[in-house]
Amino acid sequence: GESVGLHLPTLSVQEGDNSIINCAYSNSASDYFIWYKQESGKGPQFIIDIRSNMDKRQGQRVTVLLNKTVKHLSLQIAATQPGDSAVYFCASSPSKLIFGQGTTLQVKP
Amino acid sequence: DTGVSQDPRHKITKRGQNVTFRCDPISEHNRLYWYRQTLGQGPEFLTYFQNEAQLEKSRLLSDRFSAERPKGSFSTLEIQRTEQGDSAMYLCASSFTGGDYGYTFGSGTRLTVV
Numbered sequence: 451g452e453s454v455g456l457h458l459p460t461l462s463v464q465e466g467d468n469s470i471i472n473c474a475y476s477n478s479a480s481d482y483f484i485w486y487k488q489e490s491g492k493g494p495q496f497i498i499d500i501r502s503n504m505d506k507r508q509g510q511r512v513t514v515l516l517n518k519t520v521k522h523l524s525l526q527i528a529a530t531q532p533g534d535s536a537v538y539f540c541a542s543s544p545s546k547l548i549f550g551q552g553t554t555l556q557v558k559p
Numbered sequence: 560d561t562g563v564s565q566d567p568r569h570k571i572t573k574r575g576q577n578v579t580f581r582c583d584p585i586s587e588h589n590r591l592y593w594y595r596q597t598l599g600q601g602p603e604f605l606t607y608f609q610n611e612a613q614l615e616k617s618r619l620l621s622d623r624f625s626a627e628r629p630k631g632s633f634s635t636l637e638i639q640r641t642e643q644g645d646s647a648m649y650l651c652a653s654s655f656t657g658g659d660y661g662y663t664f665g666s667g668t669r670l671t672v673v
Contacts (some may be wrong), residue, residue, distance in 0.1 A: 454601075484661060493563075493650055493664035494602065539601050546592060546615065547652075547662055549601030 451555035454542050458540065466495040469527040471553045473540035480542035485514060485525045487536045488552070494539060498526070532557050563665035565651050571671045572641055579637045580668045585655030591634050592662065593626055594650040595619070602650055608634060609656065641672045 454475045463469045474484050481502040486494035500514045500523075502508045502526075513526040523540050535557045541547040562672055564583040572578050584591045590609050594602035602646045605624070610631040620626075623641075628634040647667050654662040 473567050486664075491666075491669075493652075493666045496661045496663065541601075546604050546607050547602075548604065549594075551601050552599075 452539055454488075454540060454548050458553055459551065460556065462558060463530050464512045464529060464558050465532060469525075469530045469534070469555060471525045471527075471538050471540075471555065473523040473550050474521055475523065475540075475542045475548075475550075476550070477542065477544060478521065479544040482543045483513075483514070483516060483523050484541045484543070484547065485523075485559075486539045486541060486549075487534075488539060489536045497538075528556075530555075530557050532559060563651055563653055563663050565649075565665035565668050567668055568666065569669045569671075571673060574643060574672055575640055577637065577639045578641060578670065579635050580649055580651075580670075581633060581635050582651030582665060583633045584651070585663055586632070587655070588653035588663070589631070590654055591628055592636070592652040592656045593636050593655070594652065596648040596650055596667070597646075605636075627652055638670075641670075643672045646672045 484499040485497040488494045498509045498512050498514050500516050513527045515524045537551050537552040537554050539552045541549045565584040566581045593605040593644045596602040602618050605620050606626050608628040611628050623639045626636045648667040650667045652662045
């Protein structure tokens with residue numbers, strides 16, 4: 451079956467540093483990818499998305515990189531802030547979203 | 560429109576009882592999805608609708624689970640004869656066809672079966 455996996459369950463960074471969260475997916479038919487942020491007790495919150503015809507997309511302080519050759523996705527957060535502390539999920543979709551396990555980002559002041 | 564709404568936010572029920580959750584999607588979205596999330600895990604796909612048609616059901620969705628979207632707007636998820644293993648967060652999301660512009664999630668319904 452298809453799967454989406456994150457490389458690290460926990461990432462700890464210093465406030466102000468850049469964060470990189472990685473993700474791998476298995477379904478080569480996936481053509482749409484989303485990164486979500488989830489805080490305790492809340493539903494996933496959309497951060498940024500990318501379609502398979504792109505390699506890179508930038509938002510405010512966030513960048514998503516897609517490498518279709520190795521089925522790898524990454525989320526870069528610039529100048530990480532305490533408010534960025536949360537669980538981050540990547541999800542891929544040919545028709546419905548399949549989620550990875552999540553990486554907990556801890557920001558140290 | 561304030562996004563995807565789910566009701567109730569929390570539900571505690573005794574094993575063997577039936578429960579029903581409601582989801583009101585973003586009104587312009589024609590697709591509606593149900594997911595289940597247990598502690599420390601990513602959301603798991605359960606089922607999705609396009610308008611009122613249920614297009615896909617996960618093998619995770621046992622016969623005790625049923626979902627409806629009768630008029631293509633709100634949806635209900637019913638769990639019959641609840642078991643302790645059903646304890647989880649049930650998330651609803653909505654999107655345009657194909658997921659363009661992302662899938663918007665509600666805050667979820669936290670079910671505890673005692």
